[in-house]
Amino acid sequence: MFFRIICGGLLFAAVFLFMGPAQADKPKRIVSLSVCADQYVLGLVEPDRIAALSEDARNPHISLQYEKAKKITITRGTAEEILLLKPDLVIANRWRGLKTIEILRQSGVPVLMLSLPVTYNQIEAETRKVAEALGEMEQAEKLLFQLKNTMQLDAPIHGPRAAYFMPGGYSAGQNTFVEMVLHAAGYRNLASELGLKGWSSLSLEELVLKKPDVLVMSFFTKGKYSLSTRLRQHSAMQELMKSTPVIDVPDKYWACGGWFLYKAIHYLKEKKT
Structure with a gap:
């Protein structure tokens, strides 16, 4: 009997060591603070x-996996509410709720901060960083395969010239995940060709003058009229839209940069004429 107990204990210890900390200590009460x-x-x-x-x-x-989220608790993101959940890992973005993050860290709660990846390599590194913290490296590789499998890795030379446009007259130039998506789907980016970097304004006059091959739009909520969205109703824009193909990419396909951008790439490929 004693011998069996000792062997059983050694076997358990061996299994635990084989699992390693990533497997044995996976966080089990994860709280996420952004879409x-x-x-x-x-x-x-x-x-x-x-x-x-x-x-x-x-x-x-704006949430690609909203169906999966329906049965999961929602938090408003206050420090008090989060602490009551007794999380063993909080995942947040660097650009919001910094005071809350400070309180959580002072209370001993582990916090993982996300960056804003704009290239495939950055998305790959970010996904693996999160997966390592969650103990899910194998699943991360499956997600990254979905993204890489949709991508055209080299920027197109002769693809259709796309003008990305969003409320307020903003576009996405160099060093944005929107440009990465456009290139991955086989489109050239008009904003970059005009020398724009990051999230920059693109005037309606310039848009009409440059005559893009296709207009790519998002975040113009249907049925909602506001100062930021009225540009789409402008007479000059309406005329341009009559003569230029328009692709309305669902917001949730690229609300931010990450492995899930494969949906936007696939959608734009399907719509390419």
């Missing part, structure tokens, strides 16, 4: 390990 973080968490772990998601997780317009 971008939500997509990583929902894509990498099972729902029973998620203590809460952000308020945007169930928004069908």
Whole structure:
């Protein structure tokens, strides 16, 4: 009997050591504080390990995995509310809720901060970083395969010239994940050809003058009229849209940069004429 107990104990210890810390100590009460973080968490772990998601997780317009989020607790993101959830890992973005993050860290809660990746290599590194913290490296490789499998890795030379346009007259030039998506789908980026970098304004006059091959739009909520969206109703824009193909990419396909951009790439490839 004693011998069997000792052998059983040694076997358990061997299994534990084989699992390693990434397997043995996987976080089991994960809290996500942004729609971008939500997509990583929902894509990498099972729902029973998620203590809460952000308020945007169930928004069908901007959350790709909103269906999976329906049965998971939602948090408004206050420090008090999060601490009551007793999380063993919080995942957040660097550009929001910094005071909350400070309080959480002072309370001893582990926090993983996401960056804003704009290239495939950066998305790959970011996905693996999150996966390592969650103990889900194998799942991360499956997600990255979905993205890489859709991509045209070299920027197109003769593809259609696309003008990306969003509310407020903004476009996406060099060093944005929108440009990465356009190139991956086989389009040239008009904003970059005009020398724009990052998220920059593109005037309606310049847009009409340059005559792009295709207009790519997002975040113009249907049925909603506001100062930021009225540019789409402008007479000059309406005339341009009559003579130029328009691709309305669902917002949730590229609300932010990450492994889930494969949906935007695939969508743009399907719509390419």
